[in-house]
Amino acid sequence: MALLSAEEKRRMRLAGKVALVTGAASGIGAAIARRFAAEGAIVHAADLADGGGLLRLDVTREEDWQAAMARIASDHGRLDVLVNNAGIVSNLAIDAMTLAMWNRVMAVNVTGAMLGCRAAIALMCDRDAGSSASIINIASTTSFLGLANDVVYTASKAAVVGLTKSVATWCALQGLPIRVNTLHPGATLTAILRDHIAARPEMKAAFDRMAPIGRMADPDEQAALAVFLASDDSSYSTGAAFVADGGLTAAHPTM
Template sequence: MPGLDGGVAIVTGCASGIGAATVRRLRADGAEVLGTDIDEAAGKALCEEVGARFAPQDVSDRPQWAEIVAQAVDCFGGLHILVNNAGIVSGASIAEVDDETWDRVIAVNLTGTMAGCRAAIPAMIESGRGSIINIASTTAIAPLPGDVGYSASKGGVRVLSKSVATWCAQQGHPIRCNTVIPGATETGILDAAEEATPGLKAAVAATSPMNRLADPAETAAAIAFLASDECPFMTGAELLIDGGALSIHPGF
């Protein structure tokens, strides 16, 4: 896609699922990619396979973000794309959630995304253009009663993205920031949820009128579009990749 060939991207949570599919897609479209993950073995293997670089990173470690951005710039000469994809679920309702569980899910999903945006923007200004894609979830619109922290963190990601997008635009910075909102997608996160709640995958697949889960490559295609030069007037936008799940009347 235009703008990806010669572009430089950071993709967090690259070891698995949507992150791995995004690294594959951006590489196929010609971008240089620095993939990061706390899972060093799987992240490294994926990146080696597709000719990307890998760096171990916990996205909630705020000071480490400066090193990650510097590494992308040093290796590839700039930074044009950031995909804040790393995420975790916490599996606790408002009655069950303890401080440690709440703090961790907010630190990874929301604070990690903020820290990524904050660190990337100066390098993108220096590089002449930037596209930030933050990964939320349909739970940011229709939250899970059983996961208050996950739902709240993803709701925060939606609003964070709009604030970043409009600030960059007002400042005249050539940086767009958009949100991808996946529905139920066939990845490790759902495998863990299926173990805890057998039958969950089929149940969430049935929430889409297409009656199936998304393939991570389908989500990666939307991320690649937002990363490209194909949509220069899109900023602060949200792309739902949910097979129509949130578009149908709940009674039908």
């Protein structure tokens, strides 16, 4: 492999940044981890199971967050980017929802992101003047639009927006150099949707038609937006919602 020159390394958009990505074993998280590394970041890719270069981090467990932050603090002394990406679905409408499933999805999608924000802030405060740390909370188009067949997923992704706005505002008012934003993917071809499509192949065309652009997203297209949010190019953005949905939320329902 050709070695990069110092100038090429400097031009990488995340050169030298220390990043942690949760739920990075597959799908959007894996794509973000790959893309961050290609842009020069030092990436800790975390998921439920360790091995294969992954850090074990169940986002619902406080002790896992403490251990991950202790490891990053001892290796690097700081954290520049956190992507709260781990997420699960229930595929249950309100009539079939169980309390156990409601609590499980909320624990991963909302409480996990809150624990991540709280744990990361302590390691993000102490940094060189002129650069800010970035927390990216992966939300969904269901933050804005109700999914009739998944009440808890919809509620959880709306809650991620509220969490983000509160933490972003708090950090800014405290004078902390930490930006917090949501990234809202549209239908993206990953394990979460692949199961649906395997069970009902006609769903692929339905997912493609959902967006005016006429196709599902590739995980790498979500990762490209995450690079922008992680980089200093987004230095004036905090508490904001960034959508990559092929026009889904822009379209009039009668189109």
